Amino acid sequence: MLRLREFKLPLEHAEEALRAGILERLEIPEGDLIRIIIFRRAVDARRLNAILFVYTLDLELRQEAETLKRFEKDRNVDVAPDLRYKFVARASANSGLRPVVIGMGPAGLFAGLILAQSGFGPLILERGKEVRERTKDTFGFWRKGILNPESNVQFGEGGAGTFSDGKLHSQIKDRKHYARKVLSEFVKAGAPAEILYVSKPHIGTFRLVSVVEKMRATIQALGGEIRFENRVDDIEIDDGQVRGVNLANGEHIATDHLVLAIGHSARDTFAMLHRRGVHLEAKAFSIGFRIEHPQSLIDRDRYGSHAGNPLLSAADYKLVHHASNGRSVYSFCMCPGGTVVAAASEPGRVVTNGMSQHSRKERNANSGIVVGITPEVDYPDGPLAGIAFQRHWETRAFELGGSHYHAPGQLIGDFIAQRPSSKFGSVVPSYTPGVKLGDLSQALPRFAIEAIREALPVFARTIKHYDLPDGILTGVETRTSSPVRIKRHADTLQSMNVKGLYPTGEGAGYAGGILSAAVDGIKVAEAIALNTTT
Ligand SMILES: Cc1cc2nc3c(=O)[nH]c(=O)nc-3n(C[C@H](O)[C@H](O)[C@H](O)COP(=O)(O)OP(=O)(O)OC[C@H]3O[C@@H](n4cnc5c(N)ncnc54)[C@H](O)[C@@H]3O)c2cc1C
Incomplete structure (x- = not known):
């Protein structure tokens, strides 16, 4: 098989355009192209007036060796790797107790x-x-x-x-x-x-x-x-x-x-x-909140006038900011067109996370907005100290939410302006059992609150209106990775x-x-x- 990389076609290309384009790109006659396997298809939306599909293709050709030779100086044409899985060993009669x-x-x-x-x-x-x-x-x-x-x-x-x-x-x-x-x-x-x-x-x-x-x-x-x-x-x-x-x-x-x-x-x-x-050793992980915006806001920013085009899935994003207090804030497990979910596993604690269905058709986009923490600085007392740290903030969230598994929440605008929220705006939170609005400044350590507060307006420079005043923050996001x-x-x-x-x-x-x-x-x-x- 021959691998062809960086093969680009316009977003709205006709089905036959792929085959025709390959024949033209490789300068081969129709009968020489036996099979096309799409190995990867990415969307390049950097130019909103010319969004592209970028393909990596594995091609079965009649004249493969000859074609490879002709394109030996082209770094986008190569032999396709063998992707088949190979077992390393098989069990025998004396393999012992079952694993x-x-x-x-x-x-x-x-x-x-x-x-x-x-x-x-x-x-x-x-x-x-x-x-x-x-x-x-x-x-x-x-x-x-x-x-x-x-x-x-x-x-x-x-x-x-x-x-x-x-x-x-x-x-x-x-x-x-x-x-x-x-x-x-x-x-x-x-x-x-x-x-x-x-x-x-x-x-x-x-x-x-x-x-x-x-x-x-x-x-x-x-x-x-x-x-x-x-x-x-x-x-x-x-x-x-x-x-x-x-x-x-x-x-x-x-x-x-x-x-x-x-x-x-x-x-x-x-x-x-x-x-x-x-x-066991204590390990670094991250803590923060879930953030919710209308998915249409993210789509508009990422796809411009193509927002809503069925050929494009609901848009995602990845953001990072190095805050002035030395902490890094980043988006985590972004769920386009999804819902915020209750992810606690212990009674008396509240934890948020995100999910979506395959269609990603829910009204809101959600993502963790989290701050990195380390055992050296934040929980130095042994291998299980990160778990104690998580439990502390999950219990606090439970209490702030009213002690019946509602998540504490705040509107983005109020969080940035440092005033409690009392009324939802245009964005309806998706978290069930429910969200109790108030002041999230007590829901995480001060350094995390400050870093997130600084990051949100900065993120709005990358995604227009990311600091939407009516957007919702819910907490707490503590199970970002293992504390151990x-x-x-x-x-x-x-x-x-x-x-x-x-x-x-x-x-x-x-x-x-x-x-x-x-x-x-x-x-x-x-x-x-x-x-x-x-
Ligand atoms: C709401 C949510 C959304 C997520 N979304 C994504 C996503 O979109 N993409 C992504 O890549 N990752 C996502 N993740 C993270 C992902 O789920 C984890 O990274 C992944 O599941 C880790 O796999 P694992 O097998 O190591 O552990 P787990 O999936 O946590 O599985 C561990 C299993 O061990 C069992 N277990 C624990 N202790 C014992 C015991 N003593 N005896 C018997 N059984 C035990 C548990 O019941 C559990 O089923 C999400 C996580 C959550 C909670």
Whole structure:
């Protein structure tokens, strides 16, 4: 296959224009172009009067070698890389005890899938419920304010990203094309095929639910076992080697290979690991608020007169500001056409996050606006101090919201002008159970408030009217990434001080988002496969 990069066509191009354009660009006759695979399609909206689609194409040609030779000096023409996933090892009769995976978020799901596809018949233990039951509990919380601490946005089949925008892009280095394996598996399980090529793929909440269900069936069909409502409360370590796990129901399960894919909100599990002497470190993360604007405001700024064109998805943005107090403020997990969601997993605490459906058709755009914090400066008291920090501000948010899971909120204009809000304007907040307007200045540490207050008008220089007085801030956004790292060896991917223990994904501090967590899960599955067969 030949790869052709930077192939540009106008936004409203006819379907045949792609094929015709390739023939012209490569100067080949019609019969020489056998197959076109769109590897990537991005939108270039830098010139609003000439928005372009920018393609990366993999092409099967009749005269491939000859064409490559003719274009050898053209840096946009090359041999296409082989994207197929290659298994590193297969299970054998003497592979030993079956591997156990704790957690069925993206990291645990993909660790489990690869182990199952390699013949290891893994056991996956998930504290939450299967995804349909979990959906009922989560929607129950959003609609009625009844929180189930074991079945919510953070816990249950599919992990933290199930009720999300399902964004699937990541900045990770990926020389082995693991991301392609992840996206292909999602498509096999029913995700839209376009996620394989659009530059910022996303699945959306309702589709994610059925994707997760189908992947569960695949793992089971391959000999894997999945148990829901099976919380791991303890791990057994003998002479520096994992020997098994103890469940909340009293059961003991023996294993020599244990994947820790517990996510960033399993605070009780982090505490247990600390008690058992597993090497943990406090890690930097970010805190802030969710911000909501009309999606049309963002679309107008990004697309000009093309705003609303069905060929363009709802526009997103990425913003960063280095504040004068030394803190960085940035947009986090922006959800075009989505809703702000209640993402608490502990009673008496309020946490915000964002999600959207595949169509991204809701009225508001939302994003985290967060400030970076570090253990060195902000929570220096040991590996679990970041969790104590989160809990403090989540409890404060619960109280400011009226102590029944409403989020405290303020209009952007009032927040900047330092006066409390008492009445909503043109923007209706999407957060349920509800928003209690007031003064957010007490909802986060002073340095964070000052940095965000400074950043919002600065962001309005990039996105016109970003400081819209009627826009809404709700808080608090504290679960941006794990406050803990479960440190592991770079080569074996096993814990620094416990053999057979494989920390992975977001909770272990080795991923930030669905795609990178899934990729990390594949890596630990490979490490186990290699370790048990060599
Ligand atoms: C509302 C929301 C929206 C998001 N939107 C996006 C997005 O659009 N794009 C994106 O890339 N990322 C998004 N994220 C982040 C993304 O969900 C996470 O980065 C990702 O899920 C991390 O995967 P993971 O497998 O490491 O952990 P998790 O997904 O957190 O999974 C961990 C699993 O382990 C289970 N578990 C924990 N402790 C135990 C135990 N003791 N015993 C048994 N099971 C246990 C939990 O129940 C959970 O299911 C979002 C997160 C949230 C909350």
